Amino acid sequence: MSLDLTAPVGELTRALVDVPSVSGDEAALAGAVEKALTAVDGLRVDRDGDAVVARTELGLPGRILLAGHLDTVPLAGNLPSRVVGGRLYGCGTSDMKAGVAVALRLAATLPVATPGAMSHDVTWVCYDHEEVEAARNGLRRLAARHRDWLDADLAILMEPTSGEIEAGCQGTLRVVVTLPGTRAHSARSWLGDNAIHKAGDLLRRLAGYRARTVTLDGCTYREGLCAVRIDGGVAGNVIPDRCQVTVNFRFAPDRGPDEAVAHVREVLGGYDVEVTDLVGGALPGLAAPHAAAFVAATGRVPVAKYGWTDVARFAELGIPALNYGPGDPNLAHARDEYVELAAIDEAERLLRAYLSGVS
Structure with a gap:
């Protein structure tokens, strides 16, 4: 298949959406993206698995990285895409093929081969397996295998933010609390110790x-x-001897992972607590020069990011990172997911002006 990266950004978004790319099945879309970017003069293009990285090499003093994931959650009868009243409906429209389309069109239409025509060198990262467990995340793999591909002064993760700048992200921690009991026949419940009741x-x-x-x-x-x-229960006539409660802690990025675990253990003192998932957040990082310059250029007032995103991976690498994209995060993963076509146009306009140094 072929992608026309110079098509209007709404049309390009629709073309991306109409290529199914559920996590683990990104190869066709990654191949099309790689082929299209390779045809752009002035870009060096590399690929690892189903992650594609393109970059300018103009020798400019600053480098901006635009990142977006190619995969989506499983389909829900929401392909092919359709346009209704200025909205593009379909799986992945908001999360986050609209943001990927903006980035790819900029790669193909900015003067990336012309010294003096760009205000920054730019890196584009389209990666795989974001919507599944962290161990398979394509950005994590790139950081481990090709750390230099991700070098930048600022990373802009084009997650859906409704066109706002969302700074940093929360950390997340999951624990399982196990409540023990004693099994018995429910007709003689006094002989047992009900673990579910203890919850x-x-x-x-x-x-x-x-x-x-x-x-x-x-x-x-x-x-x-x-x-x-x-989770608990054995049968309809058995007093359960075990109950488990999964607890999720979303913590502010001024807490490190160890501090978050210690806090949860303190709050749940007296219970058997097992940590099953833990990842730290990312501080806003708005004082970093390129982050401050981007905020000033856009005129947006940054707000906190609720939830975890891959800005945390960039923060671990010492790279300031922000979330900015045209989709609505409240529509992510919904059966009737959509993106406003006007919002995609606005995101392209804003990033084009910033990357080309036009005020």
């Missing part, structure tokens, strides 16, 4: 938890400690 005290503790709010670089992050799953 009541734990749930009351979580319901009464007072979450912290913290402001960093003018961005306010709200934490949350919540039960997200309960």
